[in-house]
Amino acid sequence: MLDHRGLQDRRTRATAGARSALAGTAGAEAAAGSALPAIGTICLGILFLCTNDAVAKWLTEYYAPLQLVFMRNLIALPLVALLAVGLRGKGVLYTRHTRLHALRGALVVAAAVAFFTGLTLLPLAEATALVFAAPLFITALSVPLLGEHVGWRRWAACLVGFTGVLVIVQPGGETFQTASLLPLGTAVLYALLMLSARRIGSAESVWTLMVQVTFWPLLFSALVLPFVWETPRPEHLLGFAALALCGTLGMTLITQAFRMAPAAVVAPFDYTALLWATVFGFVLWGEVPGAWTYVGAGIIIMSGIYILFRERRRR
Structure with a gap:
């Protein structure tokens, strides 16, 4: 026969355990719910950037890529500057890292x-998939450039990711195109851009970074513009405006998403770009990338996500 007090203790522990389980479930649901706005924000930002890429692919049929860079930043700079000053004041326009x-x-x-040149020669989805290699280059280049330590697991993930690149590019195969090196070069340059941001650190506002990263490309492209300039056609002016608006909104929303939730939560949704690139490429140009493009992209994506989670765990 069970002791009455022992039975009561068991009931108390069972009740406490049930409450703890319910509290844990509620906490997980709350965390998931709080992440949903950030996930929605980055997905919308990626959609805008993919729209920017589709518009760029269309406009490169008529204009040099350098002119697209100039026009995009010419229209975007006032928008970014007004937004930055409105949110942070005039001080956001100044920097102590002019050379950087x-x-x-x-x-x-x-x-x-x-990247824009690559879009003229490759399907939109294939070019997008190759740019996904940027996190792999960030990890690899952080060692010689920043002196960071990369463990064997992340090195292994990089090697697996580069295998995915080879699956897409297929060097030595009949389907190999030298144009594939262009989006790969974009990935390397993007990695250098991200690593240089670490040199600046958190001393400057993200809005200062956005103003500067719009102003300097405008200045540099303007210096070479006379050699490639084509007077824009009236029917293309809306396209140039869309290029600037979608690019600015995309970067702003993605930046905001990373402020709303941890990188490990939102970064994997960056890969939804492949979905939109496939849709735009098929609807607008009838592009149907080969199966190996998606196989390689899947390998790159899994490697990038693994590197992200290893980085989070290490920190």
Whole structure:
């Protein structure tokens, strides 16, 4: 026969355990719910950037990539500056890292020209998939450039990711195109851009970074513009405006998403770009990338996500 007090203790522990389980479930649901706005924000930002890429692919049929860089930043700079000043005041326009921002501006111009040129020669989905290699290059280049320590697991993930790149590019195969090196070059330049941001650190506002990364590409592209300039056609002016608006909104929303939730939560949704690139490419140009593009993209995506989670765990 059970002791009455022992039975009561068991009931008390069971009740406490049930409450703890319910509290844990409620906490997980609350955390998931709080992450939903950030996830929605980055997905919308990625949609805007993919729209920007689709518009750029259309406009490169008529204009040099460098002119697209100039027009995009010419229209975007007033928007970014007004938004930054409205949120943070005039001080956001000043920086103590002028030379570093100038270098980053040159990287932006080179990356944009490489990617826009690649869009003229490759399907939109394939070019997008190859740019996904940027996190792999960030990890690899952080060792010689920033002196960071990268463990064997992240090195292994990088090697697996580069295998995915080879699956897409297929060097030595019949389907190999040298144009594939252009979006790969974009990924390297983007990695250098992100690593240079670490040099600046958190001393400057993200809005200062956005103003500077719009101003310097405008200046550098303007210096070379006379050699490639084509007078814009009236029917293309709306396209240039869309290029600036979608690019600015995309970067702003993605930046905001990373402020709303941890990188490990929102960063994997960056890969929804492949979905939109496939849709835009098929609807607008009838592009149907080969199966190996998606196989390679899947390998790159899984490697990038693994590196992200290892980085989070290490910190």
